[in-house]
Amino acid sequence: QSALTQPASVSGSPGQSITISCTGTSSDVGSYNLVSWYQQHPGKAPKLMIYEGSKRPSGVSNRFSGSKSGNTASLTISGLQAEDEADYYCCSYAGSSTLHVVFGGGTKLTVL
Amino acid sequence: QVQLQESGPGLVKPSETLSLTCTVSGGSISSYYWSWIRQPPGKGLEWIGYIYYSGSTNYNPSLKSRVTISVDTSKNQFSLKLSSVTAADTAVYYCAILGGKADYWGQGTLVTVSS
Numbered sequence: 001q002s003a004l005t006q007p008a009s010v011s012g013s014p015g016q017s018i019t020i021s022c023t024g025t026s027s028d029v030g031s032y033n034l035v036s037w038y039q040q041h042p043g044k045a046p047k048l049m050i051y052e053g054s055k056r057p058s059g060v061s062n063r064f065s066g067s068k069s070g071n072t073a074s075l076t077i078s079g080l081q082a083e084d085e086a087d088y089y090c091c092s093y094a095g096s097s098t099l100h101v102v103f104g105g106g107t108k109l110t111v112l
Numbered sequence: 113q114v115q116l117q118e119s120g121p122g123l124v125k126p127s128e129t130l131s132l133t134c135t136v137s138g139g140s141i142s143s144y145y146w147s148w149i150r151q152p153p154g155k156g157l158e159w160i161g162y163i164y165y166s167g168s169t170n171y172n173p174s175l176k177s178r179v180t181i182s183v184d185t186s187k188n189q190f191s192l193k194l195s196s197v198t199a200a201d202t203a204v205y206y207c208a209i210l211g212g213k214a215d216y217w218g219q220g221t222l223v224t225v226s227s
Contacts, residue, residue, distance in 0.1 A: 003156070034212070038157075045206060046157065048215040057213060089157050091210070098170055101147065101159040101210060 004029065004090050004104035011110040017078040020107045022090030023071060028102055029092050030071040036091040037066055037075045039084075040106075046089060050075060077109070085111040114139035116207050116218035123224050124201075130194040130223055134207030141165050141188045144211050148181060148192045150203040151220070158203075162210070163190055197225045 038046035050066035090104040120132035161171035
């Protein structure tokens with residue numbers, strides 16, 4: 001299995017919106033509506049921001065939203081804030097007969 | 113609230129076996145799929161494998177030959193063994209539940225492979 005493909009970095013100014021893409025295949029992102037997105041600050045464990053493609057856990061700001069089209073999932077952050085600066089990872093199940101887990105390579109978000 | 117805590121040696125010699133334990137509190141281990149994930153310094157997340165309380169397992173194909181995940185429901189713990197380690201196995205190791213809305217992670221523990 002291969003890692004999902006994410007851009008290495010994205011940036012935006014406070015108040016702007018950014019989108020991070022996560023490209024997989026028909027065997028992972030395209031097959032399951034089970035993409036999760038994680039935010040990770042330095043030295044911290046990842047924090048779930050989106051699950052099942054577009055659902056937000058309790059306590060996560062509605063500035064975070066998720067979507068999917070074909071084999072590509074996307075995370076959009078609107079109204080960028082300084083505290084959004086972090087690494088973001090997508091995650092999906094993969095495989096038809098054995099459900100493996102695969103992560104994206106991660107995207108560094110810089111708030112300018 | 114489910115909490116997870118990793119424990120084990122922080123230093124392992126090359127060619128030896130890395131052994132870590134995850135202790136679960138605030139919930140029963142007799143539900144969910146229990147995962148191990150690692151993150152080499154400065155790099156991304158890598159799924160190692162998961163186990164169900166019944167003992168059924170699923171491993172990352174790239175690590176399958178060296179990985180064993182086991183569960184001890186009486187102690188509410190699950191464990192990771194990674195054999196024949198090299199410097200490339202140096203990483204922060206996390207135990208976690210990746211269960212959609214039910215998503216919990218330990219704080220992570222750094223394991224360094226060095227003689």
